[in-house]
Amino acid sequence: MKIENRQRFLIILTIAAVALLAADKLVFGPLTKMWKARSVRIAELRREVADGTLLLHREKSLRAHWDDIRTNALPDNTSLAEQQLLKAFDTWSQESRVSITGITPQWKHDADDYMTLECRVDASGDLATLSRFIYDIENDPMALKFESVELSSRDDAGRELTMGIRVSGLVLTPGGQQQ
Numbered sequence: 001m002k003i004e005n006r007q008r009f010l011i012i013l014t015i016a017a018v019a020l021l022a023a024d025k026l027v028f029g030p031l032t033k034m035w036k037a038r039s040v041r042i043a044e045l046r047r048e049v050a051d052g053t054l055l056l057h058r059e060k061s062l063r064a065h066w067d068d069i070r071t072n073a074l075p076d077n078t079s080l081a082e083q084q085l086l087k088a089f090d091t092w093s094q095e096s097r098v099s100i101t102g103i104t105p106q107w108k109h110d111a112d113d114y115m116t117l118e119c120r121v122d123a124s125g126d127l128a129t130l131s132r133f134i135y136d137i138e139n140d141p142m143a144l145k146f147e148s149v150e151l152s153s154r155d156d157a158g159r160e161l162t163m164g165i166r167v168s169g170l171v172l173t174p175g176g177q178q179q
Contacts, residue, residue, distance in 0.1 A: 073143045074117060074171045078107060081117055085169050088142060089121060096132035098125040101162075108168075117169040118147065124154065124162045134165070143170035 074081035147166035154160040
C-alpha cells in the first residue's frame, strides 16, 4: 500500500472513530438513558394499574368498612360525643366490675375532615376484670382505638392492679363523611 493511501486510510479511520465516539456520547448515551427511564416509568405505571385493579376488586368490602366507620363514629357535636363516650365507659366498667378512678377527655383537631376525642382513663381491679374491661372496649362497634395501656400493681401479691389507658374516638366532621 502506498503511503498516501495509508495516510488517507488512517485519516478516514480516525474520522470514523471520532464520529462513532461523538455518536455514542451525543446520540446513543442519551437514548439509552431515556430508554431506561421509560422502562422504569412503565414498570411504575404497571404497578399502579395493578394496585388500582386490586382496589376495584376490593371496592365492596372497602365501602362496607367505610360505611361501618361512618355509622360507628362519634357524633359531630363535641358535647354529645363526650357524653356518648363517657356513658360507654360507665357501661363497660359496670359490665366488667372495674372501678374507674378518673377520665380525662381531650379534643384533637388533626385535620379538616375529622377530629379525635382522646381520653385518658384510670381504672383499678384484678387482672380478670381489667381484661374484661379492655375486651368490652375493643369489641364495641364504636370507632375507638387504643393508643396505650399501662398496668401496675397496687399490692405485693399483684392481685390489685391499676391501669391507665389512652383511647381515641373518631369524630368525622361534615367534610369527612363524603364517599
